[in-house]
Amino acid sequence: MITTGFPASGPTLRELGEREVIRLMRAAAPSSLNGDDAAVLTPAAPNSRVVASTDMLVEGRHFAPETSTPYFVGRKAVLQNFADIEAMGARPIAALLAVSADPETPARVLEDLARGVADEASAYACELVGGDVTGGNRLVVAVTAIGALGGNRPPLTLDGARPGQRVIAHGRLGYSAAGLALLQAGVDVPERLEPLVHAHQVPELIPGRGVVARAAGACAMTDNSDGLIRDLTMLAEASGVGIELASTAIAPDPLLVAAGELLGTDPWQWVLGGGEDHTLLGTIEGSAPVGFRSIGTVSRKAGVRVDGAVPAVTAGWESF
Numbered sequence: 001m002i003t004t005g006f007p008a009s010g011p012t013l014r015e016l017g018e019r020e021v022i023r024l025m026r027a028a029a030p031s032s033l034n035g036d037d038a039a040v041l042t043p044a045a046p047n048s049r050v051v052a053s054t055d056m057l058v059e060g061r062h063f064a065p066e067t068s069t070p071y072f073v074g075r076k077a078v079l080q081n082f083a084d085i086e087a088m089g090a091r092p093i094a095a096l097l098a099v100s101a102d103p104e105t106p107a108r109v110l111e112d113l114a115r116g117v118a119d120e121a122s123a124y125a126c127e128l129v130g131g132d133v134t135g136g137n138r139l140v141v142a143v144t145a146i147g148a149l150g151g152n153r154p155p156l157t158l159d160g161a162r163p164g165q166r167v168i169a170h171g172r173l174g175y176s177a178a179g180l181a182l183l184q185a186g187v188d189v190p191e192r193l194e195p196l197v198h199a200h201q202v203p204e205l206i207p208g209r210g211v212v213a214r215a216a217g218a219c220a221m222t223d224n225s226d227g228l229i230r231d232l233t234m235l236a237e238a239s240g241v242g243i244e245l246a247s248t249a250i251a252p253d254p255l256l257v258a259a260g261e262l263l264g265t266d267p268w269q270w271v272l273g274g275g276e277d278h279t280l281l282g283t284i285e286g287s288a289p290v291g292f293r294s295i296g297t298v299s300r301k302a303g304v305r306v307d308g309a310v311p312a313v314t315a316g317w318e319s320f
Helices: 018-028 070-087 107-122 175-185 191-201 209-215 228-239 254-263 268-273
Strands: 049-058 091-101 128-135 140-149 166-170 218-223 242-245 280-284 293-299 303-306
Touching (some): 018 128, 049 070, 070 107, 070 140, 070 209, 070 218, 070 280, 091 107, 107 128, 166 209, 175 191, 175 254, 175 268, 209 218, 209 280, 218 228, 228 268
Antiparallel strands (some): 091 140
16 A cells, blocks of 8 residues: 655644654654763774765655655665665664754654654664754755774775676666656556555665675675666766676566556666665676676776667756
8 A cells, every 4th residue: 555645733843842852753763872962882893994874855855745754754764874884885883863844844744754764774773873853944854874894894885896897786776766756647556566656665675785795795886876877877987997787687677667658658767767776786706695686797998888888868866
């Protein structure tokens, strides 16, 4: 079943005040580390490094009540930040949440948001350990993710790809964009296609895949946040290499094809330029690690190609 919409009634942020709103959010996302001026985290394992990333979601730009819920926004905000930690080959260990909202917003919106943050973080054995709330003109959600990079292997940076390596992927391609298109089209979404909508509201990744890839010898990694071709182009340019993708390895699956037929859209647009799947994309010598699949190779010729040709779609998400 597809669920959308934000609570429109109940006590507002203005009526409850900052302290009570924070109390509600802490109750929705409980942690013994949350409640002081700063969270004191358990020291990382020996020979480890701290990894940090932050990202935000803005109402009307990244989400809307017509396409999501506060709970889903909270989960997605965590997932997209934890995917960045995983893309370095690190393990998420904590999350911080900052929220700006209109004072007339029902307090349940932030309560549900915090619950979504807590539930997604718990999948990684993490907690929401602090944050901030303030008034504003629209709902803005910012998550800061803290991670730990263990061992002496280098992190999985953008500039680590080398010619001859295998290009690997973990996660779906095109699902989030197809789900958004279905929601925005205003059509009755067949039950069969509901997984596409759910993938837009909360993308799915198996926790720990970045750590697995790094342990297996991966050399470079990023996540598909802005579009497959756009994100791989960034990796290729940073490494001074080219990427050769195989169309058979990234071709739209039956759900994407069915959604394309329903909406009159070429599903390749979603696969190549959709983004927001947060698929882990990397390179490695040898075989793909557990949970990953091979989608191409690294070459010496600059650029990203599909079956040796410039892809039909090269655009992706643009913040401005």
